[in-house]
Amino acid sequence: MSSSPPSPYASARQARQDLAHRLREMRQDADLTARALAAAAGWHESKTSRIEHGHKAPSDSDIRAWCRACGEEDQIPDLIAAARSASSMYVEWRRRHRAGLRHIQQSGIPLYQATRHFRVYCSNVIPGLLQTPGYAHAMLTAFGAFHGTADGPDDLDSAVSARMERSRVLFEGSRRFAVLIEDSVLYYPIADAEVMAGQLGHLLALMALPSVSLGVIPRTAPRQMWTCEAFNIFDDDRVFVELLSASLTITAPHEVDMYVKGFARLAETAVYGAPARALITAAIGRLT
Template sequence: MRTSPSSSAQQARQGIAQRLREIRLDAGLTARTVARMAGWHESKASKIEHGRTVPSESDIRAWCAACRAEDQAPELIAASRAADLMYVEWKRLQRTGLRQLQLSKIKMYEQVRHFRVYCSNVVPGLFQTPAYAEALLSSIAAFRDAPNDVTEAVAARVARARFLHEGNHRFAVLVEEWVLRSRIGDAEVMAGQLGHLLAIMSLPSVSLGIIPQDDGRRMWPVEAFNIFDDTLVQVELLTAEINVSQPSEIAQYIRGFNHLSELAVYGTAARQLIASAIAELG
């Protein structure tokens, strides 16, 4: 696994910068000339070419106009917008509250057929009870100073669980054992959540694996991530959501998921770990 999950966004930005440089060279202009024609400081064009400044859509239009390549601006702007979506800070995603972010995921869950999830920190959203989701989203809203629409966000998140019962979906989920013992909410909330996991395991669409914490392991714990078929990986960092669409990176996440799945226990052994966590709640 790569140590920088934002490399797809960085590579996309570098590709846009390189393409702008090629357009300038094809026009026979210097970077200083492009800057002058666009009405910028003389160093701005150089900074854009070398990836030190991210061009706005108006910057791209001005660049292409200076190089008499206006026809190439729409494609470059589309590429720039796609790069913006690769690395999105939570404060941007949650600026209108948590409910809208939950609703924005509905289409993806409707379309996915093989959904692979690795969670190293909390119970996956699809498996959360209302009480657990409320405790978790309340802490997230407080930490990120997001608008407090937790009640509505919980309802939207829990509603997504219908996909566990509807449509032609397969859910392969891996959870680290310490997630079972990390209390989100009080003991009653955790007991309800762990009991819910036991019930979900019986669903034909679900494969739940628990990675024991007391065994030697060949794959270290990594950041939480979701794999949508073989086309998109969403990685959850403290500050941002990473959308990975580059095939080579997706392949690495799939490989990582496969390695982690080999460490997990399933069926009766997984139920025993959950039951043990419930017993520890007293």
């Protein structure tokens, strides 16, 4: 059996530790004790320790004060960028939802437009790229309710529209889409029977596109790799992982490679073409 992808928290944790290490080295190179730096920055010595051990994420103002105390003002822009990158790797859904569901969908459009090779694995729902408006509406409604954002901006319809706009990349440019789903996804009643039938029929239609490879992993297939969290690989540069509580962006090359390897193992278990269509058609038949 192949090794599993790394813990989805590893990249974010490593990025925070790398930033903490850079700040600690800067203080040491400036020949400052933790107490001296704290005094120069105007905070308690314990805060310096928490930042250097990665227990506290430094704010932009913290980094500015740190660099000034060490006489390294030229490092401020780079360190602030590193801190923001580390912070964006692991983002709680509730935090992302503050700007509304529509904003979440729209924020991903530039990345989708820039990507040429998509690899998508979903073990729980139909992937967003392949969703119909009805299925997307049901998903986003449940998603917002679960995360306590149902009382937030009333932008559900515009969020669905933004998701559909994002999906236009399926029909534009010379892109490739390799999508894998567990066949149990075909049976999860995310929406009513009419919406589900439309969604499954949409999958059959998309399979006709020459740019789309849709694989279905049968429940009875011998497993070379177990089910895991849903993830999207954008070219060979970044992985987006959807956790229950947060979204995670992975850019560390060795971790991206692990997800690419995991996707390849899952793809070997899937069926394509006529066998995949038969599984989808059978799921439609169960609805009636």
